[in-house]
Amino acid sequence: MKCRFCGTLLQDVFLDLGSAPPSNAFLTADALNAPETWFPLKLFTCGKCCLVQVAEVQAHAALFPPDYAYYSSVSRSWLTHAERYVTGVIPRLGLNRSSLVMEIASNDGYLLQYVAACGIPCVGIEPTAGTAAVARGKGIETLERFFGREFAGEFVRERRPADLIIANNVLAHVPDINDFVAGLAMALAGYGTISVEIPHLMELVSKRQFDTIYHEHFSYFSLHTVQEIFTAHGLRVWDVEQLPTHGGSLRIWAAHERSRHIQTPKVAALLTMEARAGMLDADYYQGFQAQADAVKNGFLEFLLKQRRAGRKVVGYGAAAKGNTLLNYAGVKPDLLPYVMDASPHKQGRWLPGSRIPVVNESRLKADRPDFVLILPWNLREEITGQLGYIRQWGGQFVVAVPQLEII
Numbered sequence: 001m002k003c004r005f006c007g008t009l010l011q012d013v014f015l016d017l018g019s020a021p022p023s024n025a026f027l028t029a030d031a032l033n034a035p036e037t038w039f040p041l042k043l044f045t046c047g048k049c050c051l052v053q054v055a056e057v058q059a060h061a062a063l064f065p066p067d068y069a070y071y072s073s074v075s076r077s078w079l080t081h082a083e084r085y086v087t088g089v090i091p092r093l094g095l096n097r098s099s100l101v102m103e104i105a106s107n108d109g110y111l112l113q114y115v116a117a118c119g120i121p122c123v124g125i126e127p128t129a130g131t132a133a134v135a136r137g138k139g140i141e142t143l144e145r146f147f148g149r150e151f152a153g154e155f156v157r158e159r160r161p162a163d164l165i166i167a168n169n170v171l172a173h174v175p176d177i178n179d180f181v182a183g184l185a186m187a188l189a190g191y192g193t194i195s196v197e198i199p200h201l202m203e204l205v206s207k208r209q210f211d212t213i214y215h216e217h218f219s220y221f222s223l224h225t226v227q228e229i230f231t232a233h234g235l236r237v238w239d240v241e242q243l244p245t246h247g248g249s250l251r252i253w254a255a256h257e258r259s260r261h262i263q264t265p266k267v268a269a270l271l272t273m274e275a276r277a278g279m280l281d282a283d284y285y286q287g288f289q290a291q292a293d294a295v296k297n298g299f300l301e302f303l304l305k306q307r308r309a310g311r312k313v314v315g316y317g318a319a320a321k322g323n324t325l326l327n328y329a330g331v332k333p334d335l336l337p338y339v340m341d342a343s344p345h346k347q348g349r350w351l352p353g354s355r356i357p358v359v360n361e362s363r364l365k366a367d368r369p370d371f372v373l374i375l376p377w378n379l380r381e382e383i384t385g386q387l388g389y390i391r392q393w394g395g396q397f398v399v400a401v402p403q404l405e406i407i
Contacts, residue, residue, distance in 0.1 A: 203248025
């Protein structure tokens with residue numbers, strides 16, 4: 001296997017999570033009677049560009065089918081994050097009614113709805129039919145395509161280059177990173193801006209966030225590696241922000257090399273921070289397996305202890321990261337009888353691999369469990385506020401990453 005960016009032969013294993021089905025491949029009742037396909041979930045570190053990556057074991061389109069079950073608007077905190085971004089980016093870039101905003105992986109229109117409300121022309125690029133249909137219902141033009149060189153060329157010929165291209169939490173989902181970034185450069189206006197949000201690999205390592213690893217994420221990035229990729233395609237990183245979202249993310253601002261944007265001191269500062277942390281050295285990526293195993297073992301010990309004591313633990317949030325944790329730990333319905341989720345697109349289905357049923361919140365109120373395990377730990381504040389009533393019967397919240405913690 002070779003690095004998907006620079007072509008270097010991959011030899012250094014970053015993490016081996018065994019095998020698992022795709023994390024968003026939720027099961028219907030009929031599918032429970034059929035076998036599931038499990039794929040290896042093994043990550044490597046490129047010794048040249050430091051890109052951490054998983055092998056492409058399933059076709060890209062198969063991982064994002066028409067009935068893809070992730071809808072961004074389910075999370076109120078994510079909507080707030082999107083609205084704040086739009087409120088800030090319009091004056092920062094001087095966007096107006098003559099501008100064109102493109103969002104790649106626009107999902108259900110969670111962000112572009114705020115752009116459209118300001119009267120700024122916008123278009124979403126979203127390959128999954130269900131989420132695209134919801135976006136259109138909000139009045140957002142949405143094209144059902146995967147993004148890359150071919151699409152970018154067609155778009156520019158038929159319309160015009162975009163003044164702002166937004167790509168939030170999609171760079172990791174791309175198997176052909178060179179095709180994608182080359183497409184960004186093609187679709188961007190001469191003095192336009194690209195805004196990319198990605199989970200920061202430094203945060204993943206330092207906070208033992210191994211559950212954010214799943215087949216739909218092909219790559220895991222440092223700013224150093226993103227800058228190398230963008231530079232190879234004629235793009236220049238001119239600013240970066242560190243965000244709390246998804247356990248610690250980066251918002252990277254880029255433009256064409258000839259752009260008038262002046263690079264801020266934050267770019268050099270973060271590159272220096274990464275280098276000082278050791279992210280350019282092979283030693284930094286070794287030993288992560290033991291950390292992931294420690295998290296898994298602590299989680300299993302907790303579940304077994306509660307079962308022996310006759311206490312009930314249920315889950316909240318049928319998130320992809322939760323499926324990675326449950327499948328790596330081998331958890332089944334005997335230890336976690338069900339998981340609640342606010343999305344009607346997931347309710348009435350079963351988690352891939354573990355086959356734990358997904359139910360609505362009314363089940364929680366009826367059962368009054370002792371513990372609610374928050375699987376999307378990055379939303380712990382939102383969820384503990386929403387479900388705070390469990391404390392009325394002595395219920396407690398628990399998270400498993402970066403270590404087991406009873407809240």
